[in-house]
Amino acid sequence: MKVQVDQSKCQGHNRCYAIAPELFDVDDMGNAFAIGDGVVEPHLAEKARLAVANCPEYAISIVE
Amino acid sequence: MTTLDEKSIYGPVTSWKTDFDHADPSYNENAHEIWSELRGTCPVAHTERYGGTWLPVTHDLVHEIAYDTEHFSSRGVVVATVKPSDLPDAIPAPIGGAPPITSDPPFHQDARRILLPAFSPKTIDLWEPEIRLLCRELIADMKAADVVDAATQFAQHIPVNVIARMLGFPPEDGAVFRGFVHDVLEAINLEPGKRAEAFMALDSYIAKQVQDHIDNPRDDLTNFLLNAKIYDQPLSLQHVGGSIILLLIAGIDTTWSAIGSSLWHLATNPVDRRRLVDNPALMPTAIEEFLRAYAPVTMARVVKDDYNFHGNEMKQNDWVLLPFPAANRDPEEFENADQVLIDREVNRHAAFGLGIHRCLGSNLARLELRVAVEEFLAAFPDFELAPDEVVKWSVGQIRGPRELPVRINARTL
Numbered sequence: 001m002k003v004q005v006d007q008s009k010c011q012g013h014n015r016c017y018a019i020a021p022e023l024f025d026v027d028d029m030g031n032a033f034a035i036g037d038g039v040v041e042p043h044l045a046e047k048a049r050l051a052v053a054n055c056p057e058y059a060i061s062i063v064e
Numbered sequence: 065m066t067t068l069d070e071k072s073i074y075g076p077v078t079s080w081k082t083d084f085d086h087a088d089p090s091y092n093e094n095a096h097e098i099w100s101e102l103r104g105t106c107p108v109a110h111t112e113r114y115g116g117t118w119l120p121v122t123h124d125l126v127h128e129i130a131y132d133t134e135h136f137s138s139r140g141v142v143v144a145t146v147k148p149s150d151l152p153d154a155i156p157a158p159i160g161g162a163p164p165i166t167s168d169p170p171f172h173q174d175a176r177r178i179l180l181p182a183f184s185p186k187t188i189d190l191w192e193p194e195i196r197l198l199c200r201e202l203i204a205d206m207k208a209a210d211v212v213d214a215a216t217q218f219a220q221h222i223p224v225n226v227i228a229r230m231l232g233f234p235p236e237d238g239a240v241f242r243g244f245v246h247d248v249l250e251a252i253n254l255e256p257g258k259r260a261e262a263f264m265a266l267d268s269y270i271a272k273q274v275q276d277h278i279d280n281p282r283d284d285l286t287n288f289l290l291n292a293k294i295y296d297q298p299l300s301l302q303h304v305g306g307s308i309i310l311l312l313i314a315g316i317d318t319t320w321s322a323i324g325s326s327l328w329h330l331a332t333n334p335v336d337r338r339r340l341v342d343n344p345a346l347m348p349t350a351i352e353e354f355l356r357a358y359a360p361v362t363m364a365r366v367v368k369d370d371y372n373f374h375g376n377e378m379k380q381n382d383w384v385l386l387p388f389p390a391a392n393r394d395p396e397e398f399e400n401a402d403q404v405l406i407d408r409e410v411n412r413h414a415a416f417g418l419g420i421h422r423c424l425g426s427n428l429a430r431l432e433l434r435v436a437v438e439e440f441l442a443a444f445p446d447f448e449l450a451p452d453e454v455v456k457w458s459v460g461q462i463r464g465p466r467e468l469p470v471r472i473n474a475r476t477l
């Protein structure tokens with residue numbers, strides 16, 4: 001399981017970073033990106049799903 | 065304080081569907097009922113007031129307009145008797161009078177990028193100790209009174225002090241700022257001439273502060289803007305002044321309202337209050353739920369050219385309100401939309417807007433809101449609305465309690 005942030009949709013609400021700082025980080029402009037290659041360890045799967053479900057811009061998706 | 069006296073040029077509302085007035089005091093008091101009634105009958109209300117204004121109330125429609133910068137301009141974001149198109153010397157789109165909030169693409173993004181780093185989560189987190197200290201001082205000032213006004217003695221002062229410090233403005237001018245905010249956001253249904261006077265007073269106050277920063281540079285947001293560049297040129301003084309006005313206006317009533325509404329909820333819902341006191345781990349979901357259910361900010365757009373929006377014949381320069389708070393209560397988007405559930409885990413709310421104008425201060429606003437609620441609850445674990453006193457709600461696009469008398473039943477001080 002992997003998460004990815006669509007940079008063209010992210011507007012920097014920072015909900016993902018607040019919910020799952022293990023999976024997401026933010027740049028100087030406040031936009032989010034997936035940490036590393038976005039791989040989600042099994043114990044973080046629920047947090048990944050919550051991040052997806054709380055992004056107001058529908059910018060995060062789970063792949064694989 | 066130079067506050068305008070309130071005399072609406074419009075009469076009482078005859079129908080929320082065809083003659084609404086969001087600055088009628090009964091609108092904010094009954095907002096949730098009004099939206100839910102409109103959602104069931106017509107999802108886009110209309111009024112001839114303010115020269116023609118539309119009010120879509122579903123999440124889908126609000127979302128669509130927020131994303132549609134082709135048909136809707138941000139040139140005017142506060143519906144009032146004066147329209148941007150009535151002002152011959154107004155700064156035209158895509159820049160507008162207070163960039164980036166009044167700006168449209170492509171300029172918007174360039175103006176916004178200048179400010180983003182100053183409001184990124186990591187920069188804003190550094191303010192936490194100072195905000196906490198400020199909250200504690202305000203609480204200490206309330207001393208041992210049995211009844212305190214959580215809006216005027218507490219919530220109001222937090223964003224005013226923080227933004228004054230960020231901009232490097234005299235903190236003792238707090239009452240002056242609040243007067244300006246009132247004139248811009250609440251005194252919207254007055255004779256156009258009076259409104260123009262209020263804006264002149266605001267402009268000249270800002271010009272004075274900016275001049276003082278040019279003469280005595282220091283390390284704050286005002287000097288940061290004075291040194292900033294766009295397209296390799298320093299920002300015009302007009303741009304600097306407009307952005308400062310935006311920061312001053314955008315952060316005060318909004319955050320004050322969010323804190324006030326959250327405390328109102330806790331004063332009227334003892335079960336939630338006790339749950340939060342006993343289990344502070346609920347704080348993150350509770351704060352997001354307060355932001356959803358009591359979202360304080362409705363924005364506006366100006367129709368660029370005549371446009372048929374889902375069967376509604378919008379005319380050039382009509383106003384369109386963007387009620388993010390109504391979107392947040394739409395049962396099509398949220399389960400149990402009208403219930404406030406402080407442990408709601410899935411909460412894709414739009415309190416800070418949608419699309420390119422996402423609230424630039426959202427990280428700061430969240431921090432102030434969380435710290436304020438934490439500190440108030442830590443000092444006063446039990447409080448309720450003061451019997452025999454009334455809660456007074458704001459008028460206009462920013463919704464929140466302006467007077468919130470609460471009786472303190474338990475204190476830890």
Ligand code: HEM
Nearest residue numbers: 164165314315318319322361363416417421423424425429
């Ligand atoms: C709970 C408090 C707040 C709420 C609910 C809120 C809400 C909003 C909303 C809905 C917008 C979108 C405007 C639009 O679409 O036209 C916005 C924009 C903005 N807000 Fe906030 N706001 C809050 C606090 C703050 C604070 C504390 C600041 C800064 C000190 C701030 C600065 C701004 C700025 C600069 C914009 C314009 C962004 C742009 O146009 O790109 N806000 N806010």
Ligand code: SF4
Nearest residue numbers: 010011013014016055
């Ligand atoms: S929640 Fe969505 S919009 Fe916000 S920072 Fe994360 S990806 Fe971007």
